[in-house]
Amino acid sequence: MKKPLSLKQSVLAAISIIGGLILMAAAIDPGLPLGYWDNPSAKVPSSHNWSELEKDLRPEACAQCHAAQFNVWKKSLHAHAYSPGLVGQFPGQGHTYANDCLVCHAPLKEQLYTDPTDMDDSILLRLKHAEGFDADADADYDVSDRDTKLLPLRHTGVSCAVCHVRNGDRFGPPPKTTGAVGKQDTPAHGGFTATKDFEQSQFCASCHQFPDYMAINGKPLENTLIEWKNSSFSDKGVTCQVCHMPDRAHEFRGIHDPKMVKKGLSFSLTEQNHSANLSITSTWIGHAFPTYVTPKVIVEAEALNAVGSIMQHQQWEIIREVAYQGDGWKELRDTRIMPGETRQFLLKALPTDARSVRYTVRVIPDNFYKGLYESLLSDELTAVAGAHIRKANQQAANNDYLLYEKVITLIQAH
Ligand code: HEC
Ligand code: HEC
Ligand code: HEC
Ligand code: HEC
Ligand code: HEC
Incomplete structure (x- = not known):
């Protein structure tokens, strides 16, 4: 049982509620930009006078400042989505057919194939990078060693930039410390935009839920979001992230x-x-x-x-x-x-x-x-x-x- 509040406590509580409301009114959650998942491009506009490191979209570059996320993500299946089982099915199919697969496995414009030669070269190169990320290497990649040792962005599959970068701008969840939403000014990559959309199950839907019209016996081939919505977890606010990204760790274990x-x-x-x-x-x-x-x-x-x-x-x-x-x-x-x-x-x-x-x-x-x-x-x-x-x-x-x-x-x- 809770004790009834004293007058002083009630006044303080009321002030903090009003204060909270004012804060909420001051910062409106902008949400993800419209069309976030439609033909996404992460490319940094050439007008930005950022350092080479801030312009670099490859995960090894993000790792220089976000080592914790990188070290967990690189072991996930997202990091290995540009897989032998995927690319091995492409030769003989046109590159447009292959790009329809990449919309989930490596969806950025900078990752899609531009023509059949681009595709063939990439599939051949993928044989050399057979093991993907070096599991033992920590985040100390030499990112200035531009094209030799590091994987091309395409080969990093569902990469950091796929979920977090559009036209150079970074998007992420509200910082744990402040819970602030909207544009945040921080020292690197021109700050970032914080939105609670990152904490919603809907965030995962573009790749883990097929539309209704593709149903087989009433259920699409991928129906994960609908299954979740029909479960008690959705009522309790237990999102995909709660289980698959515990405490925001980029595990994605399944x-x-x-x-x-x-x-x-x-x-x-x-x-x-x-x-x-x-x-x-x-x-x-x-x-x-x-x-x-x-x-x-x-x-x-x-x-x-x-x-x-x-x-x-x-x-x-x-x-x-x-x-x-x-x-x-x-x-x-x-x-x-x-x-x-x-x-x-x-x-x-x-x-x-x-x-x-x-x-x-x-x-x-x-x-x-x-x-x-x-x-x-x-x-x-x-x-x-x-x-x-x-x-x-x-x-x-x-x-x-x-x-x-x-x-x-x-x-x-x-
Ligand atoms: C030179 C260092 C640096 C590099 C390189 C860098 N970042 Fe950041 N990033 C920061 C700093 C500093 C912040 C603000 C503080 C924080 O949240 O860590 C930030 C914030 C973020 C956030 C917001 C975190 C939140 O709380 O929502 C995301 C998302 C993000 N970066 C993604 C990336 C991605 C993806 C890359 C690579 C394409 C990248 N960053 C490269 C330094 C960097
Ligand atoms: C709507 C998103 C989506 C599209 C489009 C898509 N995939 Fe996948 N694919 C997934 C997901 C999610 C998984 C992991 C779950 C599973 O095992 O089915 C996966 C797993 C796979 C795997 C097994 C794991 C691996 O990477 O070796 C292969 C092979 C594969 N897909 C090939 C393809 C091919 C070929 C196409 C195009 C004809 C394609 N995918 C299109 C989402 C997609
Ligand atoms: C499949 C999409 C996806 C990929 C790939 C991904 N992230 Fe995230 N990231 C998220 C989501 C969703 C959250 C918020 C999770 C939550 O709030 O529970 C997040 C949170 C973050 C945060 C804020 C962490 C914190 O503790 O506040 C940073 C920084 C970040 N990601 C960086 C990265 C970097 C760097 C990579 C690549 C190494 C990466 N992300 C790959 C979806 C992704
Ligand atoms: C209550 C915790 C929980 C929630 C919420 C949850 N998952 Fe899972 N998920 C699991 C567990 C445990 C597994 C391993 C067992 C399994 O494969 O079903 C799993 C497996 C998976 C797999 C592996 C493939 C497969 O065939 O099972 C995928 C993909 C996945 N989850 C995506 C999602 C997405 C997307 C959401 C949100 C719409 C979500 N999960 C919500 C716990 C959860
Ligand atoms: C851009 C598309 C994309 C987005 C967005 C995305 N995923 Fe995935 N996810 C994939 C693909 C593709 C695979 C399969 C990788 C492979 O094995 O080739 C996958 C694999 C997984 C797996 C492992 C499945 C297994 O078989 O063990 C889990 C768990 C998962 N995703 C959860 C999530 C969650 C949770 C989110 C949202 C925070 C999310 N994904 C967002 C494309 C995506």
Whole structure:
């Protein structure tokens, strides 16, 4: 219980509320400029007499002053979005087809392909930069070593400038210290514009939500924002950023990270009426598990006898499976677990000599792509495309992991 306020306290509270209102009225949140995500360009106007460093849009340049963000972001999938699996699909397609993919994977005008030769050169160069960022290097890049060691801006995928820079101007969330919105005068790159739009889930939508008209069985192929809006997380103000950028850290961890997935689920394994049951509850995932059509999760149950031989086996798949059939995409099944939902995986009518039951949950984050790469490799690919797709296929296989394994010893007589 709170104590009632004394008169002095109430007067002080009233003054601070009024003061707050005046402050709010003084600084109006400008929001993101209209068309922030339409053909974005980050290029610094030549009229700015900034230092070379302030004009440099590459993440290694931002890193000289924003090392904390860079060191976390460079390990995220955003930093690796200009990937072998992506560019390996481009040879043979026109560069305009490829640019339609880059609108999410490397969307700045300065990153798009200007012509077929530009595309071919870039795909060849990407083979040399096969490993992307040097995971061990800290932010001490020699940015004056302009074109030799550092990645071209395009190769840095969903780069700092993609989210933060338009026509040279920096945009960011209100500073944690002041919460101020609007134009902020700071020593570098002509200050920046602070807007709460950076704290909204909508900020992620241009790449993580397809429009309604692209629906398959009522749901677009990417439906993450709508799934979030339909969940209790949106009522509670738990945005994408709260989970994927904790305390503003640029982690963007998702289904490729076992720790992140474990954090989102809770497991309970029990024995009941000659059955074993694993229940999985989605406790901290702001959208379907998984949200995309590309991963597959396999739940397996095995009843074992006294010497560990398998007496009974059952398997379930958690997936939204789609396939391209003749005239378009069709949904084959959708068994994903929704936010807050508990799903039972029941192994019924256990054999009498069963003594224990083993449950495993395996995650195949790139299930769809693995199939795609296999089929591409069975076609005739150019040498460069083949090198990229083989690499992508290998990486995809390395991403599979065991999420959960537990054995329950049966107590009841069967
Ligand atoms: C020479 C140093 C320097 C370089 C280079 C630099 N910045 Fe900054 N930046 C600053 C300073 C100083 C501030 C204001 C204080 C702060 O928030 O750190 C700032 C502020 C920002 C903000 C606003 C932070 C907030 O609180 O919302 C963003 C976003 C930003 N910079 C992005 C970038 C990006 C992207 C690059 C590279 C393309 C870059 N900066 C390059 C020094 C630099
Ligand atoms: C609307 C945004 C968007 C567009 C357009 C888009 N992608 Fe992606 N792509 C994503 C997202 C988000 C992921 C990560 C989630 C996932 O696994 O599906 C991804 C993942 C991928 C991956 C697997 C991860 C990797 O980088 O190796 C490949 C390959 C890929 N996309 C290829 C393409 C190709 C080819 C096109 C164009 C035909 C394309 N994408 C267009 C958003 C997009
Ligand atoms: C996919 C979009 C995206 C990318 C890529 C990205 N950022 Fe951010 N950044 C954000 C968002 C969103 C926030 C605000 C998060 C919040 O408020 O929870 C933010 C916050 C920031 C801040 C303010 C941090 C603070 O503690 O107040 C800085 C500085 C910044 N980013 C710099 C960078 C730099 C440098 C890079 C590249 C190394 C980068 N960002 C890449 C989306 C992005
Ligand atoms: C410019 C487009 C773009 C924007 C904006 C963007 N993303 Fe992404 N995001 C991508 C692409 C493309 C990938 C896939 C990268 C890859 O693997 O090739 C991705 C991957 C991810 C992943 C990893 C998925 C996995 O499979 O593990 C997470 C998590 C994520 N994004 C969250 C966010 C959040 C949260 C925001 C908003 C703050 C955001 N993204 C904004 C394009 C974008
Ligand atoms: C309550 C926390 C939470 C919120 C809110 C949340 N996510 Fe996630 N997200 C997770 C967890 C945990 C995972 C890993 C499990 C999974 O893949 O579903 C994940 C996975 C992902 C993935 C990986 C791909 C996949 O198929 O699952 C992407 C992309 C993603 N989130 C984007 C977003 C976007 C965009 C938003 C906002 C619209 C958002 N997330 C909101 C917790 C959250």
